Amino acid sequence: MKITGKTKVVGIFGDPVTHSLSPAMHNAAFEALGLDYVYVPFHVKLDNNADLKKAVEGIRAMNIRGVNVTIPHKEKVIKLLDDMHDSAKDIGAVNTIVNDNGRLIGYNTDGDGYISGLKEDLKAHGIKDFSLRNKKAVIIGAGGSARAILVCLIFEVESVIIANRDVKRARKLINALAEKKAMHEMRRTLWEIISENADAVSLKDISSHLQDADILINTTPVGMMGIGSLDIDLGKLPDRAVVSDIVYTPLETDLLSRARLRGLKTVSGLGMLVHQGAAAFKLWTGVKPDVKIMRDAALEALGEKKGQ
Ligand SMILES: NC(=O)c1ccc[n+]([C@@H]2O[C@H](COP(=O)([O-])OP(=O)(O)OC[C@H]3O[C@@H](n4cnc5c(N)ncnc54)[C@H](OP(=O)(O)O)[C@@H]3O)[C@@H](O)[C@H]2O)c1
Known part of the structure; x- marks a missing residue:
């Protein structure tokens, strides 16, 4: 993966985040499609939500294309966003944020x-x-x-x-x-x-x-x-x-x-992980990823790939 001045950034906000398989899944799919994106983990601590607020402001300030949101921020992040898609409104939680020219929209791709x-x-x-x-x-x-x-x-x-x-x-x-x-x-x-x-x-x-x-x-x-x-x-x-x-x-x-x-x-549970990720990928890039590549990358990160 070659990172240049034009590379678009996406990632995940969570606490903890070190165990996440999402960086491996998404970066493998970007590479396979030749998309100039990189997916990085952001350790956003729970604290008193001050860090979450700053991290969300950082999406706009640093022109990050979007992030996944995981435990413990899925519900608390709602009030920091500009709009919510019906998927997130119904569920009452956000697992994906899309930065649409500075407007942050919350989605939920889990279900x-x-x-x-x-x-x-x-x-x-x-x-x-x-x-x-x-x-x-x-x-x-x-x-x-x-x-x-x-x-x-x-x-x-x-x-x-x-x-x-x-x-x-x-x-x-x-x-x-x-x-x-x-x-x-x-x-x-x-x-x-x-x-x-x-x-x-x-x-x-x-x-x-x-x-x-x-x-x-x-x-x-x-x-x-x-x-x-x-x-x-x-x-x-x-x-x-x-x-x-x-x-x-x-x-x-x-x-x-x-x-x-x-x-x-x-x-x-691997299929859910892969498909909620694939749906977020499509929201950020407009392109459908190869779910087999994402699944294989997740299995490899888990140390469970058996050469299939
Ligand atoms: N595959 C995926 O993509 C994916 C996506 C999201 C989450 N997950 C996994 O799903 C799990 C749950 O996540 P969540 O966000 O829904 O958690 P959550 O909001 O904390 O809910 C946990 C639920 O588990 C129950 N529970 C906890 N310990 C229990 C026990 N010892 N015996 C019986 N019930 C127990 C709780 O029951 P009480 O209400 O009685 O406490 C509660 O209903 C986590 O392991 C997470 O990693 C997987």
């Missing part, structure tokens, strides 16, 4: 990235055109990523159960979205759809919701290296069920390993 990653991975499992229509989903967790996935999933599936350790937080998530009344192109409001089709349960009561689930999605950090494993009886799921985890370190969590041994189709 759509999840769905694209899921469909791509299921294609690799031999399911060509996986559709979420008429499917029943169970989401474990009620944090930021559950919210992003719920907002995008709800327009396609028949129903969603949110199972969370703290059931009040799951109810709060549904109610907060239900109050948004954001318009969708199908002319039904997000409010109507969430109110009708989403429900909250306690994680300890998840079993009774598994027998007719088509897809089970873990959005908690449980299963990450050193964060234990989920105590869920996968024997209750029907044989057709897909089990998906948004954790990608390890690529095969304990949940996915148990699901695979039960003969179920499994999807790791």
